[in-house]
Amino acid sequence: MKKLNYLLIAIFTLGLATSCDSSDPAIIDEDDNQSGTTITKAGLITANETWTADNIYVLSGKVVVNEGVTLTIEPGTIIKGAEGQGSLASALVIDQGGKIMAEGTADKPIIFTSVLDNITVGQKKGSNLTIANVGLWGGVIVLGKAPISVSGDLETKQIEGIPATDSFGQYGGSIANDNSGVLKYISIRHGGITIGSDNEINGLTLGGVGSGTTIDHIEVVANQDDAIEWFGGTVNVTNVVTYAQGDDAIDADEAWSGTLDNALVIMGADSDSALELDGPAGSAATEAGYTIKNVTLKGAGASSVSKYAxxxxxxxxxxxxxxxYDFGPTSVVKVNGADSATELAAGRITFLKWEIVLPAGVTSVSSLITGANAGDDTKFTNNATAITAASAATVGANTAVFSWTYAKSVSAF
Incomplete structure (x- = not known):
């Protein structure tokens, strides 16, 4: 009888979905099975709802939490992104004025992964995918109303990964303390779609997200593009693990003015920069800048060509x-361009207490910085110390708090 009831509900809901336009919320399908009910979601969420840990939720295309709506996700819930490339990639989008309340725990993290992952209800990890499986779906996009700095000094802009023709996707504004909700103990795996040049969906995209938002204990694993990228905004983020991303681990743009505190970056063989840090794209610049502190950068070994920053x-x-530590001999801190060299000279790029295990063949930290104006390289070298092993470090992340992560379960650190 239970299966019949679910079938009737599914048929009724599908009928509603097909009678609505594409902006309406839709439960496309419900499948009752031994590992819980699989519920496929698509389109706009226009009323408050809760996703529960006894079900698996499949994102079909973009699932968008509309303005004025709150999506609550219970601890331990598994969300899977359907296959689809380019503009058809699946993603969960928290639109401006929408809110997500996703508060997992160390024992029950909330997991975003691919529909190809065989993880089931109650599990923390499937058995069929590895860090080689990237770009299988999109990612998580949070859009707020905090200030940004973009070309033309526009107050708002359309986020990467969402076509400008869509009715959602704007970010930016003037509300520094804007609140998009809570993300805690979240693991995002096997995503990151490339749509075009400089147009990708990252593992976690934060567009104009305000300081009223809580983002804490976040893991991004095997993402095709960047693990986490800020586009302006003021949000502070704490306790982050990134593992084996295809491009950059930590990417900040458009005069983000928050703080990242306690992060572990574990580079993969194809990773680019551990830290790709950009300035304002418009005339507006936050004079205090942003702060990144208490971070451990673990390279991919002696053959790595990744940059520290x-x-x-x-x-x-x-x-x-x-x-x-564990970077290759060509890895550097690159001061990229005359404008960055000028900011370094002016003391608006600061280094404090860097400790580096020098790669084989590298004899001094002075070899690790490029692009600075003559004499300004000392602003790095005077604050960077060579150490013999990571175990001798007195700085870096507190990795003890990351015992809940996928990365820890596969002994990546």
Missing amino acids: DLRDGLIANLQNILA
Whole structure:
């Protein structure tokens, strides 16, 4: 009888879905099985709802939490992104004025992964995918109303990964303390779709997200593009693990002015920069910049060509208490462009307490910085110390708090 009831509900709901336009919320299908009910979601969510841990939710295309609507996700819930490339990639989008309340726990993290992942209700990890499986769906996109700095000094802009023709996707504004909700103990795996040049869906995209938003204990695993990218905004983020992303681990743009505190970056063989840090794209710049502190950067070994950091577009940033090890001999901190060199000279890019295990063949930290104006390289070298092993470090992330992560379960650190 239970299966019949679910079948009738599914048929009735499907009929509603087909009678609505594409902006309406839809439960496309419900499948009752031994591992819980699989519920496929698509389109706009226009009323408050809760996703529960006894079901698996499948994102079919973009699922958008509309303005004025709250999506609550229970601890331990598994959400899977359907297959689809380019503009058809699946993603969960929290639109401006919408809110997500996704508060997992260390024992019951909320997991976003691919529909190809065989993880089931009650599990923390499937058995059929590895870090080689990337780009299988999109990612999680949160859009707020905090200030941004973009070309033309526009107050708002359309986020990467969402076509400009869509009715959602704007971010930015003037509300520094804007609140998009809570993300805690979230693991995002096997996503990251490339749509075009400089147009991708990252593992976690934060567009104009305000300081009223709580983002804490976040893991991004095997993402095709960047693990986490900020586009302006003021949100602070704590306790982050990124593992084996295809491009950059931590990417900040458009005069983000928050703080990242306690992060572990574990590079993969194809990773680009551990830290890709950009400045404002418009005339507006936050004079205090952003702060990244208490971070451990673990490279991919002696053959790695990844950069420790790529400092671009006249950024203003404070980079404190950084441990780096297991990088290759060509890995550098790159001061990228005349505008960034100018900011370094002016003391608006600061380094404090970096400790680095030098790669084989590298004899001094002075070899690790490029692109600075003559004499300004000392702003890095005077604050960077060579150490013999990561175990000797006095700075870096507190990795003890990451025992709940996928990365820990596969002994990535």
